[in-house]
Every structure is written in structure tokens, then in C-alpha cells.
Amino acid sequence: MKITVKLFAGFRDNRFKAAEQEYPDAATVGDILTALDIKGPELGVALINGRHVPPEHVLEDGQTLSLFPKVGGG
Numbered sequence: 001m002k003i004t005v006k007l008f009a010g011f012r013d014n015r016f017k018a019a020e021q022e023y024p025d026a027a028t029v030g031d032i033l034t035a036l037d038i039k040g041p042e043l044g045v046a047l048i049n050g051r052h053v054p055p056e057h058v059l060e061d062g063q064t065l066s067l068f069p070k071v072g073g074g
Contacts, residue, residue, distance in 0.1 A: 001023055001024075001061035002061060002062060003021060003022075003027070003062075003065055004018065004020045004063070005018065005032060005036075005065050005067070006066040008066065008067065008069070009068065011069050015036065023035075023059065027058070028056055028057060028059065029048075029053060029054070029055045029059065030055035032067075033067070036067075038067065040055060042070060043055065043070070044068045044071060045066075045067075045068040046068075047066040047068075048063050049063055049064055
């Protein structure tokens with residue numbers, strides 16, 4: 001299935017801004033994080049078509065996944 005993955009902030013380092021990629025049917029957000037070498041604790045927010053989802057959410061063909069890292073500051 002084809003999923004558009006959009007990365008934000010530090011997740012773009014040595015990766016991409018947005019890309020349409022092929023993933024196996026029933027892939028989860030967590031599977032994509034693993035494929036991109038993004039560790040679970042680094043994830044701040046995952047959105048599917050603009051709606052917040054957990055890492056165990058199963059993706060469907062044609063969806064857009066946006067990944068945001070945790071933000072530090074003080």
C-alpha cells in the first residue's frame with residue numbers, strides 16, 4: 001500500500017520532508033517508525049490525515065502520516 005509520510009523538525013535530519021512510500025498491508029505507525037529508525041520515545045505526535053493516532057494504529061492505503069518529535073525547551 002502507498003502511504004505519504006511527512007516528517008517534521010529533527011525527524012527530517014538525514015531523511016526527507018515528505019515522501020510517498022510502499023509499505024506492507026496492515027502496517028502500523030510503529031512499523032513505519034522502525035523502518036525510519038525513529039525510536040518510540042522520540043515520537044511526540046503521530047497524525048493520520050490530521051487526526052492523532054497511537055503507534056499501534058493500522059494504516060490504510062492512501063493515507064498521510066505526519067510524524068512530529070518531542071519538543072524540548074525551557
